[in-house]
Amino acid sequence: MYAKNDFQKAKAILDARIEEMGLRKTVERYKILEEIYSRDDHFEAEELYDDLKEKNFSVSKATVYNCLDLLVDLGLIIRHQFGNTHAARYERAFGRKQHSHLICVNCNRVLEFCDPRIQTIQNSIAEFYQTNIIEHSLILYGQCQKEGCKHHPENQ
Amino acid sequence: MYAKNDFQKAKAILDARIEEMGLRKTVERYKILEEIYSRDDHFEAEELYDDLKEKNFSVSKATVYNCLDLLVDLGLIIRHQFGNTHAARYERAFGRKQHSHLICVNCNRVLEFCDPRIQTIQNSIAEFYQTNIIEHSLILYGQCQKEGCKHHPENQ
DNA sequence: TTGAGTGCAAACTTTTTGCAATGTT
DNA sequence: AACATTGCAAAAAGTTTGCACTCAA
Numbered sequence: 001m002y003a004k005n006d007f008q009k010a011k012a013i014l015d016a017r018i019e020e021m022g023l024r025k026t027v028e029r030y031k032i033l034e035e036i037y038s039r040d041d042h043f044e045a046e047e048l049y050d051d052l053k054e055k056n057f058s059v060s061k062a063t064v065y066n067c068l069d070l071l072v073d074l075g076l077i078i079r080h081q082f083g084n085t086h087a088a089r090y091e092r093a094f095g096r097k098q099h100s101h102l103i104c105v106n107c108n109r110v111l112e113f114c115d116p117r118i119q120t121i122q123n124s125i126a127e128f129y130q131t132n133i134i135e136h137s138l139i140l141y142g143q144c145q146k147e148g149c150k151h152h153p154e155n156q
Numbered sequence: 157m158y159a160k161n162d163f164q165k166a167k168a169i170l171d172a173r174i175e176e177m178g179l180r181k182t183v184e185r186y187k188i189l190e191e192i193y194s195r196d197d198h199f200e201a202e203e204l205y206d207d208l209k210e211k212n213f214s215v216s217k218a219t220v221y222n223c224l225d226l227l228v229d230l231g232l233i234i235r236h237q238f239g240n241t242h243a244a245r246y247e248r249a250f251g252r253k254q255h256s257h258l259i260c261v262n263c264n265r266v267l268e269f270c271d272p273r274i275q276t277i278q279n280s281i282a283e284f285y286q287t288n289i290i291e292h293s294l295i296l297y298g299q300c301q302k303e304g305c306k307h308h309p310e311n312q
Numbered sequence: 313t314t315g316a317g318t319g320c321a322a323a324c325t326t327t328t329t330g331c332a333a334t335g336t337t
Numbered sequence: 338a339a340c341a342t343t344g345c346a347a348a349a350a351g352t353t354t355g356c357a358c359t360c361a362a
Contacts, residue, residue: 005249011202011337023317024315024316024317024362025361025362026316026317026318026360026361027319028317028318034250041358045351046350046351047353058319059318059319059353060318060319060320061319061320062317062318062319062320062352062353062354063317063319065352065353066317066318066353074199079239080239081237081238081239082237083235083236083237083244083293086326086327087350087351087352088239088351088352102281102285102287102289105290109353110202111285113281113285115275115277115280115281117273117296119275120273121271121273121294122196122296123276125258125296126296127259128269129267129300130301131211131258131298131299131300131301132298132299133258133296133297133298134261134297134298134299135296135297136294136295136296137239137293137294137296137297138274138277138292138293138294138295138298139292139293139295140278140282140289140291140292140335141289141290141291141292141293142282142287142288142289142290143287143288144285144287145286145287152297161319178341179336179341179342180336180337180340180341180342181336181337181341182335182343183335184340184342184343199327200326201327202325202326214344215343215344216343216344216345217326217327217344217345218327218328218329218342218343218344218345219342219344221327221328222328222342240354242325243325243326243327244326244327251341258320294337313362314351314360314361314362315360315361315362316359316360316362317359317360317361318339318357318358318359319357319358319359320355320356320358321354321356322353322354322355322356322359323347323352323353323354323355324351324352324353324354325350325351326349326350326351326352326354327341327348327349327350327351327356328347328348328349328350329346329347329348329349329350330345330346330348331343331344331345331346331347332343332344333343333345334340334342334343334344335340335342336339336340337338337340337341337343337359
């Protein structure tokens with residue numbers, strides 16, 4: 001299965017980096033990584049916490065947050081700060097092609113899209129300002145036409 | 157003065173829309189708008205609150221937040237959610253040309269830049285997905301070379 | 313054995329809410 | 338006078354921290 005290979009890849013990197021950094025291989029870290037790689041969406045820390053609890057693998061929130069930080073640092077997951085919600089959202093880094101986000105301001109649904117021109121822009125700016133650019137985030141806010149999207153009258 | 161005209165323009169709109177919506181012309185709303193239009197940066201709600209207090213015009217935080225929401229809705233100010241800080245940041249909408257942001261992950265400084273290609277991308281995506289796109293946000297995260305930028309060793 | 317990592321609860325930060333007091337219309 | 342708006346303080350929401358206990362090395 002596609003996602004399973006991605007998890008194996010991520011796990012191998014986590015393994016290697018944990019050893020390299022002299023950290024400990026705790027059950028929690030691997031369980032959390034596995035849970036994340038079983039998902040295909042943009043989730044909040046709280047959702048991950050609830051999911052694990054529901055699957056009878058309870059971890060404390062502190063551990064969830066600690067682990068998310070570690071996985072972001074290692075590049076195994078990506079953190080987003082969308083403008084329409086308070087909480088940070090995460091997604092796995094492998095097995096999903098690089099993409100940008102189109103957020104529906106009515107129903108909060110996230111649509112992913114790719115456009116190679118963004119990388120071109122990033123390269124131009126990096127060169128112009130002689131700056132080392134680490135990453136970019138392009139978010140479009142719009143109104144999706146999907147069914148079930150509750151259009152607020154004031155947004156029409 | 158440049159910024160003063162921008163404030164007058166924003167104030168006129170606020171005036172008109174307040175009447176239109178049957179809201180009340182409170183001193184607070186105009187003071188807050190004026191304070192915002194005297195600034196040229198990306199500030200947090202708390203900073204605005206402190207500024208007003210320092211100028212001997214105290215408003216409650218509730219009022220600051222309420223007013224910021226109103227001004228965003230009316231398009232007189234712009235709200236940003238940058239990924240490196242917790243709090244939302246705001247800037248005035250008039251008198252500043254449309255721009256994107258380059259954030260230094262070391263010192264949190266905000267550099268503004270313009271690139272017309274972003275609008276092109278937005279238009280393509282809007283057409284492709286047959287979606288009404290209201291706004292876009294492109295944020296680049298990098299390491300600036302400005303003096304006083306405290307480079308964290310782990311980021312090098 | 314040892315100290316990194318965990319769980320828990322308390323603290324903290326940012327934002328929202330409830331309610332009585334105020335002031336615009 | 339009516340009620341939208343304010344101030345204040347308390348609550349919420351998301352995240353971080355302190356500390357005692359646990360378990361991987």
